[in-house]
Amino acid sequence: MSSTATRAVETLLAAFGPQRWWPAETPFEVCVGAILTQNTAWTNVEKAVANLKKAGMGDGRRETGEAQFVAGLGVERLEELIRPAGTFRVKAKRLMRFCRWLIEEHGGSLDGLFGRSAESVREALLEVPGIGPETADAIALYAGGKETFVADAYTHRILARHGWLDWESGYDEVRGWWMDGLEKDAALYNEAHALLVKAGKEFCKAKAACDACPLKPMLPEGGPRERERW
Ligand code: SF4
Structure with missing residues (x-):
């Protein structure tokens, strides 16, 4: 059975198509x-x-x-x-x-x-x-085309809102979650990160726009889990 990470990336790929990042000549x-x-x-x-x-x-x-x-x-x-x-x-x-x-x-x-x-x-x-x-x-x-994952704020926010990891998790935990769930492959890590950034920029912003987001069917019961504020 495929992992949650794989299903999320496949869903985004089907919705957005390949992103082919990073835009650079060398x-x-x-x-x-x-x-x-x-x-x-x-x-x-x-x-x-x-x-x-x-x-x-x-x-x-x-x-x-x-x-x-x-x-x-x-x-x-x-x-x-x-x-x-x-x-x-x-x-x-x-x-x-x-x-x-x-x-x-x-x-x-x-x-x-x-x-x-x-x-x-x-x-x-x-x-x-x-x-x-x-x-x-x-x-x-x-x-370098090396097998490592870029665990930026977008990738963390998506995990936390879906309840797959805590808001308090650190960089290494976020990186580890994606790397453990996806097949070890630099091209896949590359595409997955680019797709998550696109989802983050278009839908998973400071205020989540879940209704239009391809990952909506993967939300927990009750909707996105927002960071608690004190
Ligand atoms: S469904 Fe909502 S919480 Fe999930 S990635 Fe999209 S905007 Fe973010």
Whole structure:
């Protein structure tokens, strides 16, 4: 019998069709997007990435050259280019640290980083200051094709409202719930996360719009379980 996680993802896939995330031209661009997307809308990230590309990122450089190029911009120029992504000073520092780390530890090559197990890639990324679990998982999954799940706020909210996990659960519990329930497959984790984000953005917002949502038949008796407020 299929798991609840599998049924939820299959239901969303039937309703929305394949999402084919992440929208980027190179794995390095995925890393940049994953670092810039923290606490901002994706449209703002797109503007920042477009600025970086206009300045020369990508531009036939591929992996080794891309990290060197961004690191070589210097913090001030980087701040200017990524300004549309919001909290640009903090994000410029994070991006710079990531690039320098990639150059120092892996010769600037993502191949060097990704040539190991998913857990090992994740642990390595978590050592970089400013990279938390969600960003590490996004980079490992979407840039590296590693078998790990991005347990962001959307995926947590859906679980909690359906009563499949508590609102108080932490990042690792949410990630573990999805990974335990889905077949171990990076392409499936990739598609599942993208579908859950779409459901979250369109229906499972701060105020749930369950009547129009494809996951409505999977709700517990009595409707969605909202977070208790004191
Ligand atoms: S909007 Fe309602 S039915 Fe849809 S995922 Fe959220 S809680 Fe479930």
